[in-house]
Each structure stands twice: as structure tokens, then as C-alpha cells.
Amino acid sequence: MSKKGSVVEFDQNWQTRKEAQYNHWIKGQPQNQIQLAFHNHYKVFSEFLKKDGILSGKCLEVGCGRGSISSHFAEHGYSCTLLDSSQSVLETAKHIFTNNGHEAVFVHGDANELAIADETFDIVVSIGLLEHFEDINKPIREQVRILKPGGRFFGYIVPERTDNIQQNFHWLNRILSELSKLANSEEKIRAKQPIYRSDFGSPRYLEAIKDLPVNNVETFGMYPLPMISHSPDFPFSLMPPPLELALTKIFDLSLYVRYSLLKQNPWICQEEIGQAFLLTFRKNNTYLDSYGT
Template identity: 45%
Template sequence: MAGKGLNSTGTFDANWKRHLNNNRYHFKRGKPENQIQFAFQNHWRVFRNLLGDISSGQVLEVGCGRGSMAAFFAAEGFDVHLLDISETALKMARMNFTVDGLTGFYVCGDALALPYPSGVFDVVLSIGLLEHFAEINQPLCEQVRILKPGGVFLGYIVPEKNLSVQTLFLPINMALHLGYTIYGGLTFNSRGLQNAKKIPLYRNSYKSNDYISTLYALGVEKAGSFGMFPLPLISHSPNFPFSLMAPFLERGLVWLWQLLLTARSWQRGDSWTCTEEWGLAFLVWAKKGKDSDAEG
């Protein structure tokens, strides 16, 4: 994550340090082996479709964490910059990129004062960042500022919600948590994967319209949104950072999720998108006008 104005900056860094070994289950080439890999591959497909004719260039992931989404851009041939305020997170991202044979530029920096000149990136994105700010104008302003004219903004947001596909499956996750507490063995701990204590995080409750109106006020040419992640995360410990279950359970869930997405293929648009109310998250996108000046 990134941003000194982030209500949870210290909390995020503490969580990253507690889960330094929980690092290798997001980016995956080929067939996904768990829920998170499946989700990120679907995220990438949706993101890629929103880029339009942008097929190369400079990409920045703000609040990169492990660098999971940035890895998909790097694998596609984009020049990727990864920014986070946590040195621990950047260490994890660097390790992941090295293992996957990817290259990137790593910067420890603040989302409220991005250390880049105006108008230099073709794509600026974040995953699970903006919901952790009590005020969203400044981080959005900075991301629009550094976009080139014609550049694309992508903000994947997981807000505080009282009702969604995730909350409807809360009883199942609570039962799994109880079972794990009593019996254990529902997660794999090879390669040092553990279930370290998780520290609660602040999330705002802004709707997509709040982000869109702010983006238009900042001068973008077009903006829109839609719900994403129409399926629940199933785990004895689904809170950030998500804890995987045993490999055979994860593979079974991936099979079931793919079946459910196939059943949703009748809908207009991508089967990974949905209403904002139903989805675990929503995506806000914007395009900076080609006639915009460098200051945005």
C-alpha cells in the first residue's frame, strides 16, 4: 500500500511484515491453482479490455503490495513501475518479479505525493488501495496528474459493505474458521506459509459515483464503473491478507468458480463483472483527454 495520509499505513506495513512468507500465490501463468490466482487472471482480462489500443508503454501500480497485478502488465511487455510506502511490500514484489523472470522499477513513495513528473504514464492502476483513504481527492488527483493525455486510470476498490456476495457466504467462512480453530489442517503451510495474526484495516464506504464525480472534477474525458468479483472468497480467514486452504480444496473451488462463471456467460459484458451491490469489489476507470495538458 502507499500513502502517508492512508489511515492504515502503519497497519499495512505491520501486516506485510507478519506475512512476509505468504507471498507466492497471486500471479500465475497457465492454469490457476487457487482462488486468488483465478481471481487475478480474471481481473487482468477485464483490465486488458479496458486499455483499448494501449498495448505497450509505461505503467504504474500505486500501492503495489506483492506486485501481483503489475506482474500481468510486465508479462505482457509493458514497462512497469511499482510504488509502495512499505519497504517490506516492495521486497516481496521484487522477490516475486525475480522468481517469475519479470522486470520492474521499484519505488518507495507516497500515494499523496507521487514522485513523478506530470504526464508520464500510459496506465496508472491500484488494487485495494483507494478504499483505505478517508479523503479520496488527493490520491485521485495525483494519479490523474501523472497520466499522459489519452492515458487510462484503473482503480479496483474493495469498500466497507454491509451486504454483498461475500457477506452472504459469511456463515460458511465462520464454520470453516471454527473447524480450523478446533482441528486445524485446513491451510497449507509448506514454504513457510503460516496464519499470522491479522490486524484490522480501515475502509471507507464511498460509492463508485463519489470516485467518478471526483475524477470528472479533475478533468478526465470519460469515466465509468461496474461491480467485479461476483463470487465469494471461501476461507477460514478471508480478511487481508487472504489465507489459502488446503490445495485440494483450492483446486475444487477453482473448478466450481469456473463452472459458475460459465453459467454467467449469458449476461452482457464480461462474466467477471456484476452490479456494484453484488460484487466483492468495484472498478472505477477513467480516460484522460488527449487534449489535456500535462498537469491534468
């Protein structure tokens, strides 16, 4: 499989899997665990943007897929551009945005070589993108290049890990997988294409940005909950709606308890525990900010 973004494998999955049609944005209360996840991703991002004073402006999602996080930005008044290497999933994203009543610009492009002018966007965000590249320097440098001075970068990174919270729930997903096979014994289920995913933790990414013109760098874990499914590999398969709703309510309660105990955003956790970690920073405002005097 390709270590340069798994472009072919992603495109095949987007074209052939029913999961590609999932809409992970909802205006009201989340009805499944992935809607809950994106709802909480945006809460974390919005806390940074409020502190930055970036309450409007232009937002680019690189490797957008269905554009789930961009739907949240669009709902809150940001001008969104969605970029992906798969034309198929861009068509899906257009359909989802239309159904959600959101507007955006859709661009077919390569994260390693963005055909976008310097200093164009106030926010650059990616969800589950950078871990699919063995050479992370190129896509990160490209995203910094097109970020406006003072702009905010969000890289939500999902490394290959065996020791996070998910390790305690593999047994449950195996049971669900066997039950799914029994329930669909006469249905031929198309296999998911394997996707390259690195095991790089935050130190590797911090090394990659050390010479870039950025400041206010932070990394921390996110998503301190298990992902429960008969088929959790990308693209993640949801369970039947009643089960998803029940699980979402349990997860909501768990997050409430975390908040009560920790008195901080309960979606934030130690990197070693979370399903993912966030790399976030601002681009320097001036040349002197970048290199000093």
C-alpha cells in the same frame, strides 16, 4: 487505525504474516481463487486497453503490495513500475518478480504525494488502494497528474460492504474458521492488524473526479463470487491447495454459466453484488478537451 492509507497497519501485516509471500500470478490455469481473481481482473483491463490502442507502454501500480496485477502487465510486455509505502513488501515483490521472470522498477513512495513527474505513465492502476483513504481526492489527483494525456486509469476499489454476494457465505467462513482453530489448537496464530476501509460507493468517487481532466468515465461491479476462507480479512488466507483447486474449478464453471446467460464478460456485475467495483477513465488529450471552448 489510520484513515490515510493504513500505512503502519499494512506494513505490520506485510512483515509478520506468511500470506505476504503468496504469489498470485501464474502463467497457466489458476490454481486458487485469488489467482483466478487477478487473472480475470487483467482480462477486464485488457479489454479496455485494446479499445484504447494502448498495447504497450509504461504502467504504474500504486500501492502494489506483492505486485500481482503488475505481473500480468509485465507478462504482456508493459514496462512496469511498482510503488508502495512498505519497503518490506517491495522486497517481497522484487523476489516474486524475479521468480516469475519479470522485470520492473520498484519505488518506495506515498500515494498522497507521488515523487514522479507529470504525464509519465500510459497506465496507472491500483488494486484495493483507494478505499483505505478517507480523503480520496489527494491520491486520485496525484494519479491523474502523472498519467499521460490519453492514458488509462484503473482503480479497483473494495469498499466495506455488508450486502454484497459475501453476505450469503459468512456462515461457511465461520465454520472454516472454527475447523482451522481445532486443527491448529497448539499453534499460536498471530493476529492480523485491522485495516481502515471506507464504505464509499462509486458516487463518492465520481464526485471526486468531476473537475479533473478526464473522459470516458465508467464504473461497474467486479468479482461476482464469494471469497471462501477460514481467515478472509486482509491479508487473505488461502485454504489447502486441493480445496483451492476444487473451488477454482467450481468458480470457473460459475463464470462459464454467467457468460452463457449474459453474453458479456462474466467478471463484471452490478456494483451491489460484487466484491469490488472498478472506476476507470482516460485522461484528456489536450487543454481544450479538459475545459472546452
